[in-house]
Amino acid sequence: MTSIFFVRHAQPDIAWEDDRTRPLTDVGLKDSKIVTAVLEKYTIDVYYSSPYKRSIDTIRDCADRFKKSIQVDERFREREKGINSLQYLEKRWQDFSFAEENGESLASVQQRNIEALIEILNKHPDKNIVIGTHGTALSTVLHYYDPSFGLEGFKRIWFSMPYIIRLDFDGERLIKTTELLKVDRGYR
Numbered sequence: 001m002t003s004i005f006f007v008r009h010a011q012p013d014i015a016w017e018d019d020r021t022r023p024l025t026d027v028g029l030k031d032s033k034i035v036t037a038v039l040e041k042y043t044i045d046v047y048y049s050s051p052y053k054r055s056i057d058t059i060r061d062c063a064d065r066f067k068k069s070i071q072v073d074e075r076f077r078e079r080e081k082g083i084n085s086l087q088y089l090e091k092r093w094q095d096f097s098f099a100e101e102n103g104e105s106l107a108s109v110q111q112r113n114i115e116a117l118i119e120i121l122n123k124h125p126d127k128n129i130v131i132g133t134h135g136t137a138l139s140t141v142l143h144y145y146d147p148s149f150g151l152e153g154f155k156r157i158w159f160s161m162p163y164i165i166r167l168d169f170d171g172e173r174l175i176k177t178t179e180l181l182k183v184d185r186g187y188r
Helices: 026-039 053-065 086-094 106-123 135-145 151-157
Strands: 002-008 046-049 070-072 128-133 160-170 173-184
Touching: 002 026, 002 053, 002 106, 002 135, 026 053, 026 160, 026 173, 046 053, 046 106, 053 070, 053 128, 086 151, 106 128, 106 135, 135 151, 135 160, 135 173, 151 160
Parallel strands: 002 128, 046 070, 046 128
Antiparallel strands: 002 160, 160 173
C-alpha cells in the first residue's frame, strides 16, 4: 500500500502580491509545526511540493526534522487565476473545461495533478509520501477519485489552512481516504 499525505498549505500572507513567492503568515508558520506533529507519527519516505513558497514552507519543518529533501514538481502548482476569478467559482465547478480570461480550467489543473500523482505512485510503491499542495489543486484530485466532491467539498476546505488528507492506494487504485487535520484559518 502506498500512502499519499496531501498537505494544503498553511495561512499565506495575501498582502504579498507575487503568488509564487507569497510567504506564510506568522500564524501559518506556527501551524506548520502542527503539520509536523501530525506527520511525525508516520515514517515519511519522500516529500514533494508545488513550487510555491507557501506550500514548501508548510512541509519544510517536517522534511528538515527527518533530514529529507523536498522535490518540487511544477504540476502541483496553484491554478492560474484569471480576470474576475472568484466571480466564476461556481461556473468552473459546473463546467470543468471553463476558464476565465487568462485563467486555467479545473480540467487542466486536474490533468496535470493526476499525471504527477500517477508518476509518483509508480515511482514509489509501498512508500509514505507527502505532497505540499493548494486547495484548488487538491480539490481536483479528490474530485477525480470521487466525482461527488465538487463545489461544496471545495468550500468545506476553502479556509482550512493547513489541511491534511491521507489517500491510500493499491497500485494506482485509491482504496481509502482519511482526513487527518483541518485547521480553519482563512486568508490574512
